[in-house]
Amino acid sequence: MTTVPPEVSPLGLTLEAAPHAAAESTATRKKGLGIASWLAIAWLTIMVGSAALADVLPLKDPNAGVAPKRFAPFQSGGPILGADANGRDMLSRTIYGGRISLIIAVCSILVGLFIGGFLGLLAGYFRNWLGNILVGLFDILLAIPQLVLALSLVSVLKGDPNIPEGFHLPIILVLIIALGLVSIPILARITRASTLSWSQRDFVTAARAQGAGHGRILFREVLPNVAPAMFSITLLGMAIAIVAEGGLAILGVSVEPPQSTWGTMIATGKSELDGAPFILWIPIAAVFLTAVSLNYLGDVIRDRFDVRESAL
Amino acid sequence: MTDLTADPAEIVEPADPAVGEVLLQVTDLSTSFTSDRGTVRAVRDVSITLRRGRTLGVVGESGSGKSVLARSIMGLMPSNATRTGSVEFGGVEILNAPPKAMRKFWGEQMAMVFQDPMTALNPVLRVEQQITESLHEHLDLTKDQAHDTALALLTSVGIPEPARRLRMYPHEMSGGMRQRIMIAIALACGPKMLFADEPTTALDVTVQAQILDLLQALQRDRQMAMILVTHDLGVVAGRAHDIAVMYAGQIVEQASAEALFARVRHPYTEALLKSIPKLEMAKHTRLEAIGGRPPDLVDLPVGCKFAARCPYAQDRCREEEPELLPDPDDASHLVRCFFPVSVAASAALQATAPVAGEELA
Amino acid sequence: MRVIGRRIIQLVVVFVVVTFFTVLLISLVPGKPEIVVIPFDNPQHTQRAAFRKENNLDRPLVIQWEKWAGKFVKGDFGNYYQSTGTDPVAKRIKSSAPVSALLILYTQVFSLAVAIPVAIWAAYKSGSRLDKLLNATAFAFISLPAFAVALILGYFLGVKYNLLPTSGYVRITDNPVEHFKTMVIPVLSLSLGQIAVYMRLLRSDLVSTLQEDFILMAKAKGISNRRVLWRHALRPSSLTLLTVAGLSIGTLIGGTLVVEVLLGIPGMGYLIGQAVLARQYVALQSSVALIAIVFVLLNFLIDYLYTVLDPRIRERT
Ligand SMILES: Nc1ncnc2c1ncn2[C@@H]1O[C@H](COP(=O)(O)OP(=O)(O)O)[C@@H](O)[C@H]1O
Numbered sequence: 001m002t003t004v005p006p007e008v009s010p011l012g013l014t015l016e017a018a019p020h021a022a023a024e025s026t027a028t029r030k031k032g033l034g035i036a037s038w039l040a041i042a043w044l045t046i047m048v049g050s051a052a053l054a055d056v057l058p059l060k061d062p063n064a065g066v067a068p069k070r071f072a073p074f075q076s077g078g079p080i081l082g083a084d085a086n087g088r089d090m091l092s093r094t095i096y097g098g099r100i101s102l103i104i105a106v107c108s109i110l111v112g113l114f115i116g117g118f119l120g121l122l123a124g125y126f127r128n129w130l131g132n133i134l135v136g137l138f139d140i141l142l143a144i145p146q147l148v149l150a151l152s153l154v155s156v157l158k159g160d161p162n163i164p165e166g167f168h169l170p171i172i173l174v175l176i177i178a179l180g181l182v183s184i185p186i187l188a189r190i191t192r193a194s195t196l197s198w199s200q201r202d203f204v205t206a207a208r209a210q211g212a213g214h215g216r217i218l219f220r221e222v223l224p225n226v227a228p229a230m231f232s233i234t235l236l237g238m239a240i241a242i243v244a245e246g247g248l249a250i251l252g253v254s255v256e257p258p259q260s261t262w263g264t265m266i267a268t269g270k271s272e273l274d275g276a277p278f279i280l281w282i283p284i285a286a287v288f289l290t291a292v293s294l295n296y297l298g299d300v301i302r303d304r305f306d307v308r309e310s311a312l
Numbered sequence: 313m314t315d316l317t318a319d320p321a322e323i324v325e326p327a328d329p330a331v332g333e334v335l336l337q338v339t340d341l342s343t344s345f346t347s348d349r350g351t352v353r354a355v356r357d358v359s360i361t362l363r364r365g366r367t368l369g370v371v372g373e374s375g376s377g378k379s380v381l382a383r384s385i386m387g388l389m390p391s392n393a394t395r396t397g398s399v400e401f402g403g404v405e406i407l408n409a410p411p412k413a414m415r416k417f418w419g420e421q422m423a424m425v426f427q428d429p430m431t432a433l434n435p436v437l438r439v440e441q442q443i444t445e446s447l448h449e450h451l452d453l454t455k456d457q458a459h460d461t462a463l464a465l466l467t468s469v470g471i472p473e474p475a476r477r478l479r480m481y482p483h484e485m486s487g488g489m490r491q492r493i494m495i496a497i498a499l500a501c502g503p504k505m506l507f508a509d510e511p512t513t514a515l516d517v518t519v520q521a522q523i524l525d526l527l528q529a530l531q532r533d534r535q536m537a538m539i540l541v542t543h544d545l546g547v548v549a550g551r552a553h554d555i556a557v558m559y560a561g562q563i564v565e566q567a568s569a570e571a572l573f574a575r576v577r578h579p580y581t582e583a584l585l586k587s588i589p590k591l592e593m594a595k596h597t598r599l600e601a602i603g604g605r606p607p608d609l610v611d612l613p614v615g616c617k618f619a620a621r622c623p624y625a626q627d628r629c630r631e632e633e634p635e636l637l638p639d640p641d642d643a644s645h646l647v648r649c650f651f652p653v654s655v656a657a658s659a660a661l662q663a664t665a666p667v668a669g670e671e672l673a
Numbered sequence: 674m675r676v677i678g679r680r681i682i683q684l685v686v687v688f689v690v691v692t693f694f695t696v697l698l699i700s701l702v703p704g705k706p707e708i709v710v711i712p713f714d715n716p717q718h719t720q721r722a723a724f725r726k727e728n729n730l731d732r733p734l735v736i737q738w739e740k741w742a743g744k745f746v747k748g749d750f751g752n753y754y755q756s757t758g759t760d761p762v763a764k765r766i767k768s769s770a771p772v773s774a775l776l777i778l779y780t781q782v783f784s785l786a787v788a789i790p791v792a793i794w795a796a797y798k799s800g801s802r803l804d805k806l807l808n809a810t811a812f813a814f815i816s817l818p819a820f821a822v823a824l825i826l827g828y829f830l831g832v833k834y835n836l837l838p839t840s841g842y843v844r845i846t847d848n849p850v851e852h853f854k855t856m857v858i859p860v861l862s863l864s865l866g867q868i869a870v871y872m873r874l875l876r877s878d879l880v881s882t883l884q885e886d887f888i889l890m891a892k893a894k895g896i897s898n899r900r901v902l903w904r905h906a907l908r909p910s911s912l913t914l915l916t917v918a919g920l921s922i923g924t925l926i927g928g929t930l931v932v933e934v935l936l937g938i939p940g941m942g943y944l945i946g947q948a949v950l951a952r953q954y955v956a957l958q959s960s961v962a963l964i965a966i967v968f969v970l971l972n973f974l975i976d977y978l979y980t981v982l983d984p985r986i987r988e989r990t
């Protein structure tokens with residue numbers, strides 16, 4: 001029975017598997033990656049690959065009307081995924097939109113990973129005033145619901161682009177900063193929890209007894225062991241960031257045309273629900289499949305990591 | 313004989329045998345579990361007859377299948393278990409009875425006292441709730457009646473200030489108190505049969521004898537049949553009428569307590585006896601432990617299961633499995649061994665053996 | 674008692690820091706915030722000047738915070754500026770907050786009402802095909818954002834089969850039937866993910882609880898399976914559930930904002946969405962502060978409840 005509350009991410013994923021859940025899956029996970037993992041990896045590879053190669057792929061201009069308006073997908077004589085309300089190619093828009101969505105998600109989680117991970121390591125390793133202050137800081141960052149915090153940061157930093165006064169950051173950068181800041185406490189708390197347990201192991205004590213400095217112990221002894229947990233939560237965090245960008249877009253604070261993301265495609269496409277809902281289903285499917293793949297792989301890594309830990 | 317499997321909806325009342333008459337008849341009971349490693353054959357071909365008012369001691373090392381045997385008789389089985397054989401309780405066959413029918417037996421006809429009162433009592437429910445729920449379930453008592461019954465029960469198991477204890481949570485009490493609570497819970501609906509599965513193993517040495525004495529007294533007063541499970545022969549000495557010694561899921565020796573202690577026949581029982589601490593020994597004398605480990609229940613060896621550790625083992629023991637047969641001199645004394653301990657050796661051992669449980673106190 | 678005292682000090686510190694952040698927000702606006710907030714001012718810019726003065730923008734941050742907090746606790750949440758006139762933010766929050774609160778309440782109640790029995794069932798049948806199916810479904814729902822569910826349900830229940838309204842809100846006091854009809858799609862949208870989270874968590878907690886000796890003991894009393902599961906197994910696990918329910922309120926608040934905007938429900942999300950589009954940073958500031966305060970208070974309350982409900986912890990406090 002748990003008396004310690006489990007770590008839960010803003011999306012509500014439990015971040016620390018219950019011990020028996022790991023044990024339960026030991027038998028099945030040992031066999032290697034299952035088919036579901038390969039499907040997830042394949043989907044992510046396609047998404048990342050097409051986003052990276054978008055400029056050299058034979059894609060239509062995502063911002064030019066190239067087909068009849070609201071042309072339905074999978075019909076001969078037109079774009080394969082159809083065309084939106086302005087006759088723009090949906091396939092091309094999904095790939096270019098995904099490019100920005102993925103850039104935002106990856107970069108913001110990297111911000112969270114470097115800052116949050118580092119602070120989490122410190123907080124888990126130094127169980128003195130420093131650790132306490134850091135934990136307090138994480139709690140404060142978590143005191144504003146994640147999406148509300150991101151929304152207020154973006155909307156304020158974005159300002160009014162029509163008013164040229166003052167220094168305007170590029171909106172993509174603003175989104176990265178806001179989502180990065182939001183992900184800091186999440187990554188920090190997981191890293192801290194993992195560091196706490198690893199820094200009490202014998203080999204750490206042994207290293208200390210040999211006169212190793214804090215830096216060396218942290219980065220050479222503790223970090224390699226904490227890394228799987230950090231990697232797992234990084235994947236979950238990216239899923240969260242992609243979904244969060246969608247939410248921000250619907251709330252009206254994402255990129256402006258001609259740029260688009262999956263989120264803004266959904267936000268602008270919602271008026272098509274009556275006539276051509278596929279304009280919505282395509283970006284929604286892209287968000288869902290990407291989030292599911294990231295979540296699943298994160299889970300697989302966490303399970304494996306738990307198994308490895310229990311084998312020690 | 314009535315068979316509960318015929319119609320699960322029909323719940324048959326078991327007979328209420330008089331003191332001295334047969335209450336429980338177990339025949340060729342075997343239990344196995346499916347597991348990742350294969351089939352775990354935890355109990356094999358156990359037959360037991362237990363009369364009302366009598367106590368059977370089941371003794372064996374840890375892992376010998378004592379708990380599984382007790383739970384198999386009661387029918388408290390996990391989903392990966394398979395049982396074969398027959399269990400008749402009060403003349404009713406209950407082995408294949410569905411859980412729904414068994415609920416009329418559990419708590420009301422037969423009850424169990426578990427090993428560790430810390431883990432066997434629900435940590436987040438008050439003692440009163442844990443005692444009265446079976447009273448409501450089986451005896452249909454009102455809230456007030458159940459409360460009064462619970463008070464009386466706590467008094468009968470020797471708990472001072474029962475009213476205050478009823479309002480407590482398990483963690484607020486000592487181990488001995490908790491075990492008394494568990495006994496009170498088991499006895500709540502006046503079962504005819506009590507299983508006590510190592511009731512004192514988790515307790516302080518100082519309270520072990522008190523709890524055993526309490527169980528013995530309650531068993532006598534209420535004329536229950538009792539199966540007292542322990543890994544310690546010293547615990548059953550003087551407290552059980554009959555003793556069954558288990559090894560690797562089988563009964564290897566079975567006799568009345570008197571006969572068993574008078575003439576130990578099985579080499580394993582002999583080894584167990586030698587490992588009992590005795591008063592005349594200096595405090596920290598090393599006991600003669602039994603060398604080696606019991607066999608793997610997934611991959612049992614052919615021949616006698618004790619052969620690998622038996623000082624008297626011969627070639628035959630490793631090829632052929634001995635049966636549980638009556639001793640030539642005493643037909644009620646059953647032994648599973650080709651080369652039983654000689655009467656002379658047994659007598660020598662007996663000189664140092666405990667005669668009654670008091671030695672342990 | 675000392676524990677509670679320390680928690681209250683923590684609570685106050687969090688309040689101060691969080692509200693300080695919200696006060697800071699206006700200063701982060703690129704350029705002059707008053708121009709962004711009031712683009713339609715008269716030629717003399719009297720409104721903008723009044724805005725600067727009202728929010729003490731020419732004074733140090735600490736003073737800004739102090740003045741802001743003084744007004745906030747009195748229920749003065751600043752003003753909402755429109756070309757058609759200025760009105761108090763408090764008035765808007767007063768009509769929006771109950772809508773969101775109700776939406777969140779319905780969602781939590783519905784999610785728990787579904788998740789608890791399903792989790793118990795899955796745990797009871799753990800390892801079965803049904804259990805695996807439920808687990809996989811839950812996993813998919815966790816990855817499906819609330820706004821996606823809202824659009825999908827809106828399409829099928831609203832557009833295609835015209836069973837329910839896809840937007841708008843009716844107060845329960847005006848017309849209870851219509852009220853619940855308008856709440857079905859938003860509540861379902863927000864619930865699916867919650868249900869999945871609760872179900873997975875509770876199931877795995879229950880599976881381990883069901884291995885405990887006290888469950889065998891409860892069975893041995895001959896009480897019904899239902900009672901064993903609901904009382905003996907669920908009771909200890911419900912504490913974990915409580916914590917998760919508390920933590921997930923944060924996600925739920927975020928989801929509610931988005932779903933409200935999507936479905937045109939006049940709650941806090943709608944208010945914030947409008948404020949963001951109209952660059953009404955004072956309204957945003959006050960709404961965010963209010964949400965954060967409620968969120969922190971709720972979690973504080975749940976922490977306290979936890980100690981009350983778990984007899985083993987209660988003992989120590
Ligand atoms: N549910 C189960 N699944 C698999 N094996 C089990 C199960 N329950 C008990 N066993 C095995 O049965 C054997 C006997 O256990 P037990 O009856 O508890 O021994 P003891 O004599 O100490 O009470 C042990 O080897 C144990 O591992």
Ligand code: SF4
Nearest residue numbers: 616619622629649650
């Ligand atoms: S049969 Fe042989 S091995 Fe088995 S107990 Fe008897 S003497 Fe020992």
Ligand SMILES: [Mg+2]
Nearest residue numbers: 378379509510
């Ligand atoms: Mg046992």
